[in-house]
Amino acid sequence: MNLSIRVTLTMLAVCLLGGCGFKDIDKRFFVVALGIDHSENEKKPYRLTLQLAVPSPKIEPGASKTQIETIDSESIAEGVRMLKAYVDKELDFGHCKVFLIGEQLARTDYQDVLQWMSRRRDIQSVADIAIGKPDAESLLQVKPISERYPGNTLFLSFGADGTESSYTYVESLSDFSRRSSEKGLDPLMPIITKDSKESFIINRTALLNKKRVKLVLSSSESQLYNQLAKDFTKSSMHGMFEGMDLVVAITSIHSNFRLSKQNDEDIVTMNVKMKVIFEEAPKGLYNDQWGPVEQQLNKEYSKSCVALLKKIQKANVDPIGFGLRYRATHPGNSAWKEWKSIYPNVKFKVNANIRIEGTGLIK
Amino acid sequence: MNRYVFYNFILVSFMNLMLYVPHILIDYRFTGAVSSILIGIVIGSILVYLYTSAMARFPGKGLPEILKLYYPQWVVTASMLFFAIMWWFATTIVVVAFAVLINRFFNPDANTLIILTMLVIACGYAATRSTLSVMFVMEIGLIINAPIILFVLFKAVRSTQLNWDAIHIAANYVTVMPTLTCIAAASFIFTGYINLSLFNRLFPPNFRFKFRFFYPLFGAMILLITFFVPIGFHGTEGVGQYIYIWSFTADSLLMQYGFIERVLFLFLIVYLNLTLVYTMAGWHQAMEFVKSCFPSNKPEIDSPKTPVSNYIIVGIFALLSILYLLMTNEKINMLVTSYWLVLRLFVELFIVVWVVILSKKGAKTA
Numbered sequence: 139m140n141l142s143i144r145v146t147l148t149m150l151a152v153c154l155l156g157g158c159g160f161k162d163i164d165k166r167f168f169v170v171a172l173g174i175d176h177s178e179n180e181k182k183p184y185r186l187t188l189q190l191a192v193p194s195p196k197i198e199p200g201a202s203k204t205q206i207e208t209i210d211s212e213s214i215a216e217g218v219r220m221l222k223a224y225v226d227k228e229l230d231f232g233h234c235k236v237f238l239i240g241e242q243l244a245r246t247d248y249q250d251v252l253q254w255m256s257r258r259r260d261i262q263s264v265a266d267i268a269i270g271k272p273d274a275e276s277l278l279q280v281k282p283i284s285e286r287y288p289g290n291t292l293f294l295s296f297g298a299d300g301t302e303s304s305y306t307y308v309e310s311l312s313d314f315s316r317r318s319s320e321k322g323l324d325p326l327m328p329i330i331t332k333d334s335k336e337s338f339i340i341n342r343t344a345l346l347n348k349k350r351v352k353l354v355l356s357s358s359e360s361q362l363y364n365q366l367a368k369d370f371t372k373s374s375m376h377g378m379f380e381g382m383d384l385v386v387a388i389t390s391i392h393s394n395f396r397l398s399k400q401n402d403e404d405i406v407t408m409n410v411k412m413k414v415i416f417e418e419a420p421k422g423l424y425n426d427q428w429g430p431v432e433q434q435l436n437k438e439y440s441k442s443c444v445a446l447l448k449k450i451q452k453a454n455v456d457p458i459g460f461g462l463r464y465r466a467t468h469p470g471n472s473a474w475k476e477w478k479s480i481y482p483n484v485k486f487k488v489n490a491n492i493r494i495e496g497t498g499l500i501k
Numbered sequence: 502m503n504r505y506v507f508y509n510f511i512l513v514s515f516m517n518l519m520l521y522v523p524h525i526l527i528d529y530r531f532t533g534a535v536s537s538i539l540i541g542i543v544i545g546s547i548l549v550y551l552y553t554s555a556m557a558r559f560p561g562k563g564l565p566e567i568l569k570l571y572y573p574q575w576v577v578t579a580s581m582l583f584f585a586i587m588w589w590f591a592t593t594i595v596v597v598a599f600a601v602l603i604n605r606f607f608n609p610d611a612n613t614l615i616i617l618t619m620l621v622i623a624c625g626y627a628a629t630r631s632t633l634s635v636m637f638v639m640e641i642g643l644i645i646n647a648p649i650i651l652f653v654l655f656k657a658v659r660s661t662q663l664n665w666d667a668i669h670i671a672a673n674y675v676t677v678m679p680t681l682t683c684i685a686a687a688s689f690i691f692t693g694y695i696n697l698s699l700f701n702r703l704f705p706p707n708f709r710f711k712f713r714f715f716y717p718l719f720g721a722m723i724l725l726i727t728f729f730v731p732i733g734f735h736g737t738e739g740v741g742q743y744i745y746i747w748s749f750t751a752d753s754l755l756m757q758y759g760f761i762e763r764v765l766f767l768f769l770i771v772y773l774n775l776t777l778v779y780t781m782a783g784w785h786q787a788m789e790f791v792k793s794c795f796p797s798n799k800p801e802i803d804s805p806k807t808p809v810s811n812y813i814i815v816g817i818f819a820l821l822s823i824l825y826l827l828m829t830n831e832k833i834n835m836l837v838t839s840y841w842l843v844l845r846l847f848v849e850l851f852i853v854v855w856v857v858i859l860s861k862k863g864a865k866t867a
Contacts, residue, residue: 147622256742259605262763263752299757312734312753313662320667320736459666465737466669469676 164193167227168234170204170289173274174214174251175240182210185240186217187275190225191233191288202285206278214254231260236292237267237311238274238330244344245351249318256315263312266296269329269344269351280332292330295340304361304373305341318348321474322461329354345455353453355446362446366393366410367458374417377435385418386435389495397464404480406460408443408488416497424501428494440488447486456481502704503711505636506553508643509700509782510716513693514723515650516779518747519595519772521838523727525686527740530671530732534687537679538724541687544846546717549694552853553710555860556697560706564698564856565793566800571859578794584698585790587848592783593822594838596620599776601831602745606769617826621819624777628784628818629811632702633803635785642778649771653764654726656754663733671732685842690727691720695849699786702802744831788814 173187192203211217270277282291294300317325329342341357364370391412464477526534600617751768
């Protein structure tokens with residue numbers, strides 16, 4: 139091909155480049171967190187709160203600056219469009235890592251919100267989703283003093299980079315969206331509250347059905363749930379032995395479950411295997427027999443597990459996925475219907491198998 | 502030389518994600534997809550074996566030359582024109598789908614038409630090169646991109662988000678009778694062998710097809726991942742709602758310490774490369790088929806000077822692709838693709854049987 143054709147083609151390609159709607163980074167507002175609440179206004183039921191990152195040349199604790207924009211609107215999409223008229227730069231959801239749903243909204247119906255998130259292409263499905271209590275707006279107003287980047291605090295609380303709390307259940311948008319439609323696996327979300335103007339507390343978990351919140355677990359139940367369902371180590375367990383308080387740290391945990399039928403009763407058997415190290419124990423335990431202590435711990439652990447499972451069962455939600463397992467092991471279209479009648483009466487059995495590895499550094 | 506056969510096979514098996522194969526299979530997940538996958542694997546493997554065995558009898562000859570040995574020119578012209586349309590269409594739906602995908606995920610403000618124009622200029626130029634160059638480009642493209650795709654697939658399979666109970670539920674529907682659409686979609690994974698129709702020209706007389714057990718194994722692995730991993734990620738119910746199912750699955754993955762956290766963008770860029778390579782290969786073959794319609798044409802695998810006819814034919818392909826984009830939308834493209842997949846299955850069966858019969862005939866007369 140001769141030179142002139144090559145040059146013409148190149149020029150043509152370059153001319154086409156101008157067509158993209160490219161905007162410079164300093165002409166964009168990055169949304170770092172989005173809160174969606176129920177407003178009191180009946181005509182405009184959604185209250186959107188956007189936390190916008192304000193770029194700052196300083197990177198040091200407390201240097202993070204954010205701008206909060208709030209709007210009431212008829213629908214979420216229209217609200218976001220409308221908010222564009224409130225700011226001077228293009229809104230960009232590409233870095234939005236945390237979505238907060240106000241408690242009231244989560245208690246009525248979350249499906250519309252979820253659908254909007256799944257439909258938008260720029261909302262990442264790896265983003266975290268949580269319930270804000272009492273509402274999302276007031277939580278986004280919180281200004282943590284140690285925050286280095288805008289919106290970083292909430293994001294660090296959920297990821298594995300920063301703190302890893304055994305009380306925090308981490309839910310991603312894609313997992314939530316799967317659970318919200320799956321037969322036999324129900325959604326759950328962490329609940330975020332604030333203690334003052336400067337920090338968040340994330341130690342409770344809400345269990346939802348396909349529409350709204352059904353049950354809120356207390357913080358110790360949330361930790362137990364994380365151990366059972368997510369094999370979360372770095373957590374602790376409290377027990378009693380002959381009237382003395384024991385606290386152990388879990389170094390490894392494996393749990394599985396199976397469904398069986400015995401004497402016409404459906405039974406869910408959970409096996410939990412864990413290795414533990416003492417964090418708080420009466421002195422001299424090192425020289426005692428560990429066998430009875432292990433057994434006592436086993437007994438207490440299974441008791442609290444069964445209590446939790448029964449509580450979840452009573453709320454008629456199934457976050458661990460017993461129903462899904464039933465459908466998997468019982469082929470046929472009627473399995474789901476059967477399970478729905480079985481689940482309210484199913485019996486739980488938890489076999490804990492705790493092995494003490496040591497008593498820490500002292501006897 | 503066997504690696505050139507592998508490249509064709511691997512490239513096409515990866516491209517299934519762009520041809521809505523997972524989407525079609527997942528639509529039928531409770532109504533026959535699993536059994537169709539099994540049958541698709543069998544049909545695909547048999548076709549690979551038959552076609553490679555038959556082609557081995559015609560060393561250095563492509564499909565046009567083989568037909569010319571036995572039939573008058575008008576038969577060759579008619580069939581080659583038809584095959585050229587099939588090959589052109591196979592790639593056009595992919596490149597058009599990708600233009601729409603770029604518009605959806607990368608830059609919604611950009612005009613799809615402009616994106617497609619850029620893509621077809623790149624593919625078109627590459628397609629006008631000689632057969633040998635096209636093969637080399639394909640080799641480079643695959644060597645660069647295939648490891649990344651395998652990485653993403655591996656990451657997806659090993660992810661803790663993958664729910665094996667959901668996969669188990671879908672697999673339980675293996676007893677449902679297969680459907681034609683699903684078999685056509687499933688067997689597409691194996692269809693790379695049909696590119697030998699042209700690339701067989703490259704192989705020397707003493708060439709032998711080796712390691713043929715690799716094709717069924719690799720194809721089955723890709724097919725199972727294609728179908729089951731999205732179900733494991735999005736659940737048996739939720740998986741049905743997504744249009745770009747694999748883009749969404751890639752988006753559910755996180756590379757915490759990668760340069761880009763979202764696997765989605767890595768995935769899309771790699772697939773952009775593969776789409777360009779695939780389109781180039783498809784158009785090049787279609788172009789050669791059109792050229793073989795003229796009696797005076799002599800096949801050349803590495804001509805020093807590009808004939809003008811190359812530019813004219815590929816230019817027509819490019820314009821037709823743009824026309825196709827203007828006439829269709831996402832939904833029609835998806836529908837057309839599912840019909841095309843069925844048609845493709847029968848055309849391929851026809852080609853394979855035809856060449857096998859010719860190869861037996863050749864053995865008798867020779």
